[in-house]
Amino acid sequence: MFEQKPAPIIGRLVVIGVGLIGASLASALKKRSACTSVIGVARRQATIDEAIKAGIIDAGALGLKDVAQELVKGDVVFIAVPTLSVESVLSECKEYLHPDVTITDGASVKGSVIAAAKQVYGEVPPQLIPGHPIAGSEKSGVGAANPGLYEDHRIILTPLQNAGASHLNLVDSMWKAVGGEVIHMPVDVHDDVLAMTSHLPHAIAFSLVDTLAHDADNENIFKYAAGGFRDFTRIASSDPVMWHDIMRANQSSVLNAIDLFAANLARLRSAVAEDDSEYLLGVFTRAKEARDQFTRLLTKQAFVPKMQSSNIEYIMQPGGQVKGSIRVPGDKSISHRSIMLGSLAEGVTEVEGFLEGEDALATLQAFRDMGVVIEGPVNGRVKIHGVGLHGLKKPAGPLYVGNSGTSMRLLAGILSGQPFDSVLTGDESLSKRPMNRVVNPLKAMGAQISAEGEKGLPPVVIKGGAPLKAMDYTLPMASAQVKSCVLLAGLYAAGETKVTEPAPAPTRGGWLSHFGFACCIKAR
Numbered sequence: 121m122f123e124q125k126p127a128p129i130i131g132r133l134v135v136i137g138v139g140l141i142g143a144s145l146a147s148a149l150k151k152r153s154a155c156t157s158v159i160g161v162a163r164r165q166a167t168i169d170e171a172i173k174a175g176i177i178d179a180g181a182l183g184l185k186d187v188a189q190e191l192v193k194g195d196v197v198f199i200a201v202p203t204l205s206v207e208s209v210l211s212e213c214k215e216y217l218h219p220d221v222t223i224t225d226g227a228s229v230k231g232s233v234i235a236a237a238k239q240v241y242g243e244v245p246p247q248l249i250p251g252h253p254i255a256g257s258e259k260s261g262v263g264a265a266n267p268g269l270y271e272d273h274r275i276i277l278t279p280l281q282n283a284g285a286s287h288l289n290l291v292d293s294m295w296k297a298v299g300g301e302v303i304h305m306p307v308d309v310h311d312d313v314l315a316m317t318s319h320l321p322h323a324i325a326f327s328l329v330d331t332l333a334h335d336a337d338n339e340n341i342f343k344y345a346a347g348g349f350r351d352f353t354r355i356a357s358s359d360p361v362m363w364h365d366i367m368r369a370n371q372s373s374v375l376n377a378i379d380l381f382a383a384n385l386a387r388l389r390s391a392v393a394e395d396d397s398e399y400l401l402g403v404f405t406r407a408k409e410a411r412d413q414f415t416r417l418l419t420k421q422a423f424v425p426k427m428q429s430s431n432i433e434y435i436m437q438p439g440g441q442v443k444g445s446i447r448v449p450g451d452k453s454i455s456h457r458s459i460m461l462g463s464l465a466e467g468v469t470e471v472e473g474f475l476e477g478e479d480a481l482a483t484l485q486a487f488r489d490m491g492v493v494i495e496g497p498v499n500g501r502v503k504i505h506g507v508g509l510h511g512l513k514k515p516a517g518p519l520y521v522g523n524s525g526t527s528m529r530l531l532a533g534i535l536s537g538q539p540f541d542s543v544l545t546g547d548e549s550l551s552k553r554p555m556n557r558v559v560n561p562l563k564a565m566g567a568q569i570s571a572e573g574e575k576g577l578p579p580v581v582i583k584g585g586a587p588l589k590a591m592d593y594t595l596p597m598a599s600a601q602v603k604s605c606v607l608l609a610g611l612y613a614a615g616e617t618k619v620t621e622p623a624p625a626p627t628r629g630g631w632l633s634h635f636g637f638a639c640c641i642k643a644r
Contacts (some may be wrong), residue, residue, distance in 0.1 A: 127153040127274070128153060128154055128156050129149075129155065129239050129290075129293050129294055130149070130154065130155045130156075130194060130195065130196050130222075130290060130293070130294050131155065131156050131189060131192065131194035131195040131196075131197070131298045132156055132157050132158070132159060132190075132195040132196075133145070133146060133149055133155045133157070133158045133187075133198060133224075134158075134159045134160075134161060134184070134187060134196070134197045134576075135159070135160050135161065135177065135198050135200060136161040136184065136197065136199050136200060136201060136209055136326060137157065137161070137162070137199065138161075138162045138167055138168070138171045138176070138177065138180075138197065138199035138200075138260055138262055139159040139200060139202035139262065139264075139359075140261065140264045140265065140266075140269075140351065141200045142160075142198060142200030142267035143171060143176050143177075143252065143262050143264070144255075144264075144265050144266045144267065144269040145172075145178050145198060145200070145226075145253075145270070145298065145616040146158045146160070146177055146265070147175075147176045147265045147266070148267040148269065148270060148298035148392065149265075149294070149297065149298060149470045150175070150176070151223065151267045152297055152298065154294070154297040154298070155178070155196075155294075157178045157180065158176070158177045158178050158625060159177060159179050159180065159187050159427075160172075160176070160177035160179070160180040160181075161180070161181050161182070161183065161184055161187070162182070162336065163182065165182065165432055166190055167180075167262060168180030168181070168182075170262045170263070171262045171353055174262065174263075174265065175305070176262065176265055181210070181281075182440050183494070184197075184209070184212040184213065184217070184448050185212065185215070185216045187560055188212075188216035188217055189216075189450070191221045191351070192218070192220065192221070193216065193220035193221070193286075194222075194290070195217075195221050195222070195635075196221075196222045196223075196224065196290060196291065196294060197213065197217065197222070197223045197224070197541055198222060198224055198226065198406065199224070199225035199226070199227070200224065200226045200364040202361055202362050202367055203227045203228060203229050203233075203338045203362070203365040203368075203369040204232070204368065204369060205233055205542065206225060206227055206232070206233050207236035207240060209437055210223075210236055210241070210248075210396065211240050211421070213240075214240050214241055214245075217247075218249050219245065219246070220247070221247060222247055222249065222286075222287040223245075223247050223248045223249070223535040224248070224249045224251045224277075224291045224294075225249070225250060225251060225252075226251065226252060226253055227250075227252065227369075228268065228314060228318065228319070228366050228438065229314070229366055229369040229370040229522035230250045230253055230278045230307045230310050230311055231307055231308065231311045231369070231370065231530070232369035232370070233250045233508065234250065234278075234280070235320055243282075244280050244282065244283075244343065246282050246283055246287060246498055247284060248282035248283075248287075249279050249283055249287050249288050249291040250278045250279070250307070251276065251278070251291060251293070251295070252275070252276045252277075252278070252314070253269075253270055253273065253274075253275045253276075253277060253300065254273055254275070254276060254318075255269050255270050255273040255293065258405075263308050264427065267298075267309070268299070270295065270298045270300045270391060271289070271298070271300075272297030272299060272301065273299075273300055273301065274301050274302075274303055275295040275301065275302045275303070276304075276305050277291060277295075277299035277302060277303070277304050277305070277469045277580065278304070278305055278306065278307045278310050279304065279632065280307075283496075286498035288348060290614035294604075296343065297467075306307070308543055308548060309371045310368050312373050312376075314370070315370055315372065315373035315375050315379040316375065316380075317375045317379040317533065317592075319366055319367065319370055319373070319374050320374065320377040320381060321355065321377060322355050322356075322363055322366075323367065323374065323378065324353055324381070325352065325353050325354075325355045325356040326356050326363065328352075328353060328356070329353050331393060331498075339359050343426065347563045357434050358573075362448055379468065379634070382483065383597075384621055387399075387427075388400075389405060391403070398493060398505060400490075401495070401505075402429045402493035402495055402505070404494075405488070405493060405494065405495060406488055408506050409488060426540040437558065445592065448473075450473040450474050450476075450480075450500055451473075451476060452475050452477060452479060452480055453600065454524075455471075455474050455475040455477075455480040455483075456480055456483045456526050456527065456530065457530070457604065458471045458473075458474065458502070458504075459480070459482065459483050459484050459487055459494070459502070459504065460487070460530060460531075460608070462502075462504030462506055463487045463494075463504055463506055463507060463512070464507075464508065464509050464511075464512075464534070464611070465504075465507065465508070466508050467508055468503060469503070469506055470501070470502070470503050470504075471501065471502040471503075471504065471641040472500060472501050473500050474496070474497050474500045474501065474502045474588045475500075476497050478521065478522055478523065478524070479521075479523065479526060479527060482520070482521040482522045482524045482525075482527050483521070483524065483526075483527045483530075483531070483615075484497070484502070485519060485520075486515075486519045486520075486531060487504075487512075489515040489516070489519055490512040490513055490515050490519075491507065491511070491512060491513035492504065492506070492507055493505040493514070509612070510528075511612060512538055514536075514538075514540035514541070514542070515541075517543075518533065518542075518543040518545045518579065519542060519543065519544050519545070520542070520545050521544060521545070521546050522545050522547050522548070522550070523545070523546060523549050524548060524550070525550060525601065526601055528546060528550065528555065528578065528580060529555065529557070529558045529601040529602065529604075529605050530543055530601065530604050530605050530608060531560065532544060532555070532558050532562060532580055532582065532605055532610075533555065533562065533604070533605035533606060533607070533608035533609035534608050534609070534612075535584075536562050536565070536567035536582055536586070536588060536609050536612070537567075537584045537609055537611065537612025537613070538582075538584050538587055539584045539585050540584040540585075541581075541582065541583055541584045541586065542581075542582045543579050543580070543581050543582070544578060544579060544580040544582075545578060546578050546579075548570075550578060551577060551578045551579075552577065553577070553578070554575035554576050554577060554578065555571045555575075555576040555578060555580055556571070556575060556576035556608075557599065557601075557602050558601070558602055558605040559571050559576045559580070560576075560595055561591070561602065561605070562604050562605070562606075562609055564593075564611055565588045565589055565590075565591050565609055565610075565617075566586055566587055566588045566589050566607065566613075567582065567586055567588060568582065568583035568586040569581070569582045569583070587614070588609060588610075588612050588613035588614070589614055589615065589616055590610060590613045590614060590615030590616050590617045591606070591613070591615055591618075592607050592611075592617075592620070593618070593619050593620070594620040594622075595608065595621050595622060596622075597617065597622060598621055603619045603621065606619050607619060
């Protein structure tokens with residue numbers, strides 16, 4: 121019995137520009153039988169011949185007009201040429217393609233594609249679905265084609281409001297068929313994000329290699345360069361013409377990214393010149409954690425790996441005297457509070473026995489995001505460089521605390537007393553847990569704080585600069601989180617704040633007295 125092949129996702133694929141990006145899509149679709157055939161359009165016959173010989177395309181042409189009349193609804197034209205060449209290709213598309221034929225592209229700058237479409241068509245036609253596969257290589261050409269290039273990589277589509285639903289669905293399905301993770305994004309957001317995460321790194325890599333190759337008087341500089349130099353500058357081997365076009369096409373966003381980096385680099389230079397140890401440590405610890413978090417996001421890992429459990433059988437035999445030492449795991453509640461109090465303290469706080477769990481690490485990261493230099497954790501040891509009660513800085517975006525209700529509720533109290541606006545978010549589970557237990561008393565203290573719906577579900581939004589007034593608060597029910605939240609807000613309130621607990625079930629009391637349970641705190 122013959123195995124039945126799956127039905128093709130699209131009809132014919134026409135690849136305009138049979139280089140790495142276009143050839144990889146063609147080979148991926150052919151490998152998965154996701155298209156009926158592939159036609160390559162290139163400027164040189166030698167490129168077409170090479171692609172046919174490699175089995176990447178079934179046929180080729182030197183211009184779109186030679187194949188356009190055969191194309192019908194369900195066929196896709198994929199534009200994979202340098203960014204500044206897209207307009208000329210779209211001119212051919214307007215002249216030769218029927219509106220039923222879907223057009224998409226792989227350009228790294230979407231604003232220039234939209235501008236080109238408007239220049240040619242007068243508007244962005246419904247058949248055009250701008251896209252950008254976030255995948256690539258420093259290699260180029262037909263010979264670099266890789267059918268697995270898009271597997272587990274994000275494909276960003278930036279459709280406009282007038283995009284044809286059938287065209288959008290076709291492009292979406294095409295990318296999913298080759299293993300891509302498809303997301304939709306506004307054009308301007310895409311170009312700003314890519315300027316920071318792709319265009320700026322390439323500009324730096326090209327500039328660094330050029331500087332060392334021509335401006336550094338050291339003939340051995342490449343001969344003895346270490347692996348870090350090799351890894352960082354790998355992308356400087358990318359196609360110069362393509363990156364020349366990208367820098368010009370995304371000029372405004374690239375300039376903003378370069379200016380931001382240059383300002384930070386200037387501050388780093390000053391810190392080195394002035395031997396500012398704390399600033400250097402702050403930059404390097406924040407960068408390391410950000411890079412580690414980026415890796416976790418790519419691999420879809422949590423802050424800490426899940427524990428693997430298995431059954432183990434032990435056979436006990438009579439023995440002699442047992443000697444040894446046991447280390448008790450740190451306490452989660454105290455670990456949270458050690459980070460918070462250490463961050464708000466003056467000077468350096470050293471913590472031993474810190475519980476390196478998901479929730480406590482979320483609190484630690486939140487304070488890093490607010491400018492606190494925190495070393496570790498390493499084997500339960502953390503060193504916190506406190507910024508003082510009024511030293512926290514506005515985070516760049518929402519503070520994400522995962523599934524940690526303790527982090528969100530206690531941070532709400534601290535953030536209510538800050539001069540800057542802030543937003544607390546969590547994962548899907550935390551987003552279903554009510555926060556009114558802390559929102560209501562904080563409002564009574566004068567905080568401008570809100571959460572969604574009657575139950576007060578996350579995200580929790582806090583408007584900075586609200587003057588807080590002290591209060592004498594009686595807990596409706598015993599809750600260490602609510603008590604801690606109110607007391608932390610009380611640090612920023614005028615007057616004396618008191619919290620009364622319902623007897624006979626007191627919650628955790630004086631935090632510092634409890635640190636001896638699992639942590640040793642030394643302030644200096």
